[in-house]
Amino acid sequence: MKIYTKTGDKGDTSLIYGARVPKNHPRVEAYGTLDEANAAIGTAVSLLTAENESFIKSLQRVQTLLFHAGSELATPADKEVHWKLTPQHTEMLEKEVDQWAAELPALKQFILPGGCPSAAALHQARTIVRRAERLIVSFETEVRTEEVLRFVNRLSDYLFTAARYANLLHDTDEVLLAPDI
């Protein structure tokens, strides 16, 4: 089967279970943006090396969970979701944040996004996840996907801390915001 099916050439596409919707449907906007965040995490992973194995594993688990989130968003409200996020998935993020935070200095100021290339990519992923969160919120008025919203909120804090941790792994100094320039 070819990758291009041409069925979407007129601007509509299908959700899981097959309902046709325009490509700018709020659900498509939301999972499309999670796909974009997923790709940004992929860039971060591509910049890490084998020594960072457990860190890579953690990020790839998140990439997988973004497909779960996407699957939930791509399923019409009245149908069963195949891959559902649970509170345990969000707690998993929290546990990792706590572990990394224990090795990092406490923050009392913003930091300039950046550092080593993988940290910079994680900051980009963080801001794209937050963009997806804003889209899900607008769409939330329509139907509840509460756990996706919690997961995505926690994910941006996970990615912020992951960026800091990537800099620690690569001995790169953080640059704190110095507002008076």
Added chain:
Amino acid sequence: MKIYTKTGDKGDTSLIYGARVPKNHPRVEAYGTLDEANAAIGTAVSLLTAENESFIKSLQRVQTLLFHAGSELATPADKEVHWKLTPQHTEMLEKEVDQWAAELPALKQFILPGGCPSAAALHQARTIVRRAERLIVSFETEVRTEEVLRFVNRLSDYLFTAARYANLLHDTDEVLLAPDI
């Protein structure tokens, strides 16, 4: 002539032929987002080396065609388009997808976006092109730019396959989605 003209400081700008519109006009949103996708392809190209010459040429041809698409979107509906996309441009994308696909294993599952840095960048470009497609769809209710829509739909499949091909060129394994983690 200076690059900054200050004429847009109040929030409006001009289309081709000079009509003034606010910067958040649907047409400006659409070609502005294709510009963003173009920049992401530029990142992918920047990560390839001279050995990948024909692959680079293909991506730069796509960058050029994104200016054609932009030009069409920036032209008011009642005026002649200078650089018009034709069905042949879309077919060109299809031919390249077919050629790359012939060298790649068949897929029966999603893949985690990423791999080598250039493949990761191509996945990012893919998701931005899809964002542009969603914007063009909303704007399509206003006026027809049918070939642009077909081209952009095919382009995300081209970029997906290009990402896979970049990994093949760089001997990087694809990571298939393993939903049960």
Added chain:
Amino acid sequence: MKIYTKTGDKGDTSLIYGARVPKNHPRVEAYGTLDEANAAIGTAVSLLTAENESFIKSLQRVQTLLFHAGSELATPADKEVHWKLTPQHTEMLEKEVDQWAAELPALKQFILPGGCPSAAALHQARTIVRRAERLIVSFETEVRTEEVLRFVNRLSDYLFTAARYANLLHDTDEVLLAPDI
């Protein structure tokens, strides 16, 4: 204090001075997108080396000023802004553009976004800043933040010229658009 406060799990958040708003509020969209542009600049900086010290300093000053812009957008219209952008900040951008432009060949054609990796990242930042500008424009109908709009308009020209300058620093040829392919 933990980085994750869980207070935003239901989809609302707070502006400076504490007013609660939904996360898809136009102000949050605007400063969230400037945060995304900031992260893209962080990627560009991460790809530069110590020899480019004064160039890095310039980009980090811009990152800092994006926090000023964000602070202004995050402050309700009837409250005092803590970190305010002034016309001098916009003029600072203009002065740097003029200095770089003096070393660069004049342009009479578009260029394909890309070049060395840092230049490519600067083009990505440029297009994200322009996306933020489009969001601020929509929101401008609601309340005036005139200097932010001027700053952001100039910033995309600064980033365009910075991308060209990064290529000059790294001896990378610019690729001019050749529309007839």
